[in-house]
Amino acid sequence: MIDPHELVDKLVASLPDLLPQARWFGGKDKPITAVRPLRTTVVHDDLVHVVIEVEQPGRTENYQGALSLSTGAWDVLLDPDHNGVLLDGIAAGYEADGIVFAHEPGTELRTGLRGRPIGVEQSNTSLIYGQQYILKIFRKLARGENRDLVMHRALRSVGCEHIAQPLGSISTELDGEPVTLAMLQEFLPDAVEGWDMAKTSVRDLMAEADLHAFEVGGDFAGEAHRLGSAVAKVHADLAEALGTQVADEAATDRAIAGMLRRLGEVTEAVPELARYEEPLRTTFEEARQHIGRIPIQHIHGDLHLGQVLRTVQGWLLIDFEGEPAASVEDRLALRSPLRDVAGMLRSFDYAARQLLVGQPDDDQLAYRAMEWTKRNRAAFCDGYAEVAADPRDNAPLLRAFELDKAVYEVAYEHANRPEWLTVPLSSIARMTSGGE
Numbered sequence: 001m002i003d004p005h006e007l008v009d010k011l012v013a014s015l016p017d018l019l020p021q022a023r024w025f026g027g028k029d030k031p032i033t034a035v036r037p038l039r040t041t042v043v044h045d046d047l048v049h050v051v052i053e054v055e056q057p058g059r060t061e062n063y064q065g066a067l068s069l070s071t072g073a074w075d076v077l078l079d080p081d082h083n084g085v086l087l088d089g090i091a092a093g094y095e096a097d098g099i100v101f102a103h104e105p106g107t108e109l110r111t112g113l114r115g116r117p118i119g120v121e122q123s124n125t126s127l128i129y130g131q132q133y134i135l136k137i138f139r140k141l142a143r144g145e146n147r148d149l150v151m152h153r154a155l156r157s158v159g160c161e162h163i164a165q166p167l168g169s170i171s172t173e174l175d176g177e178p179v180t181l182a183m184l185q186e187f188l189p190d191a192v193e194g195w196d197m198a199k200t201s202v203r204d205l206m207a208e209a210d211l212h213a214f215e216v217g218g219d220f221a222g223e224a225h226r227l228g229s230a231v232a233k234v235h236a237d238l239a240e241a242l243g244t245q246v247a248d249e250a251a252t253d254r255a256i257a258g259m260l261r262r263l264g265e266v267t268e269a270v271p272e273l274a275r276y277e278e279p280l281r282t283t284f285e286e287a288r289q290h291i292g293r294i295p296i297q298h299i300h301g302d303l304h305l306g307q308v309l310r311t312v313q314g315w316l317l318i319d320f321e322g323e324p325a326a327s328v329e330d331r332l333a334l335r336s337p338l339r340d341v342a343g344m345l346r347s348f349d350y351a352a353r354q355l356l357v358g359q360p361d362d363d364q365l366a367y368r369a370m371e372w373t374k375r376n377r378a379a380f381c382d383g384y385a386e387v388a389a390d391p392r393d394n395a396p397l398l399r400a401f402e403l404d405k406a407v408y409e410v411a412y413e414h415a416n417r418p419e420w421l422t423v424p425l426s427s428i429a430r431m432t433s434g435g436e
């Protein structure tokens with residue numbers, strides 16, 4: 001009989017070489033100084049689940065994976081011959097040595113399906129079972145229940161129609177604290193990402209030299225309007241399920257300090273931001289007097305066009321984990337719903353400009369991009385205002401949140417896609433000099 005611990009020890013020795021090749025591994029920027037197994041669980045005849053601790057200069061993080069007990073092959077979560085037991089375990093309410101497979105109350109699941117990896121660039125690993133279910137396996141593990149699962153459960157409890165319904169989970173404990181390993185949701189086979197739809201619309205506009213955005217076949221404004229209403233409904237549902245609070249002095253201080261801290265950190269890392277530091281600082285400080293006007297609540301936290309799916313049943317919001325770079329406390333804090341609105345407004349700007357990235361300056365195309373952005377941002381706000389207060393009624397706050405998001409994007413692009421840095425930087429330049 002093969003000893004799983006021996007297999008895991010062998011695996012761990014090879015992980016410093018294997019991990020940097022995995023798309024989901026979030027520590028590619030630094031060398032790996034040590035990998036240790038934290039917990040080894042035989043989940044099924046041929047599936048050994050492993051939680052590892054990865055040590056790098058200045059950070060120690062936990063990740064999960066699995067190997068075959070018979071062959072020692074690594075990352076068999078991706079293998080349809082091995083991953084069927086995950087869904088079957090959730091359906092059956094199975095437990096294996098502290099790993100708990102559970103379905104949501106009142107849920108009945110089909111079994112015997114094999115999971116195929118979704119095959120998109122992602123920081124987790126999602127498996128699709130049949131045409132019905134999607135299992136998101138969280139690769140980097142955080143202590144405490146995963147926010148994506150908590151928010152989905154809260155939204156389900158109030159009958160929210162703009163999410164993919166949560167159906168089950170896999171969880172465990174590490175050092176006495178709960179840890180979510182995976183979340184099962186309904187899979188929408190007809191779903192199209194908002195980002196892809198928006199890019200198609202922009203392409204159609206750019207291809208027509210003489211037509212305005214409203215005259216082009218691929219006009220997105222109707223969708224942007226519906227999306228605005230959907231986001232407002234999700235905010236209302238989150239408020240109903242989890243409550244709201246007045247932003248008191250402590251919450252206000254935290255919000256302003258957070259924006260100023262981020263500005264300082266990003267300016268240090270990206271010198272191109274320095275010339276806008278002063279007006280940005282002033283905008284963030286002035287936001288203090290406006291924050292108290294709107295109740296704070298749980299929000300999506302990382303809303304952009306890649307986090308919304310258009311399905312036959314309307315727009316759905318996915319991935320409630322929050323900003324990848326934010327601390328656990330920041331992700332759990334109550335915040336202004338205008339932050340989500342600001343995230344989406346930034347995304348319209350991105351969608352309009354992505355075709356111009358790396359191209360020589362062209363005033364006509366830049367003008368048309370701006371036309372598309374304005375039209376869709378306005379439609380989104382109109383849709384939002386049909387369900388809740390108009391976000392534009394709080395323009396100074398909305399503007400501060402947009403600029404804060406743009407500062408975040410400067411850091412994100414600097415680290416991930418340097419050629420895209422011009423997108424948030426040019427918006428910051430425009431907005432800090434009085435433009436929209």
Ligand SMILES: Nc1ncnc2c1ncn2[C@@H]1O[C@H](COP(=O)(O)OP(=O)(O)O)[C@@H](O)[C@H]1O
Nearest residue numbers: 120122123124134164185186187188191318319
């Ligand atoms: N319920 C769903 N139905 C159909 N496709 C989905 C569903 N949930 C996620 N997807 C697809 O999977 C992609 C990744 O999902 P996401 O939850 O954002 O993972 P990650 O946090 O790892 O990026 C989405 O962009 C979308 O294309």
Ligand SMILES: O=P(O)(O)O[C@H]1O[C@H](CO)[C@@H](O[C@H]2O[C@H](CO)[C@@H](O)[C@H](O)[C@H]2O)[C@H](O)[C@H]1O
Nearest residue numbers: 195302304305306323324343346347350409412
């Ligand atoms: O991986 P996540 O979805 O959590 O988000 C991160 O990556 C996004 C890029 O994929 C990044 O979004 C930025 O680029 C988008 C276009 O690719 C654009 O629609 C967004 O508005 C813009 O913020 C996101 O910021 C980052 O957290």
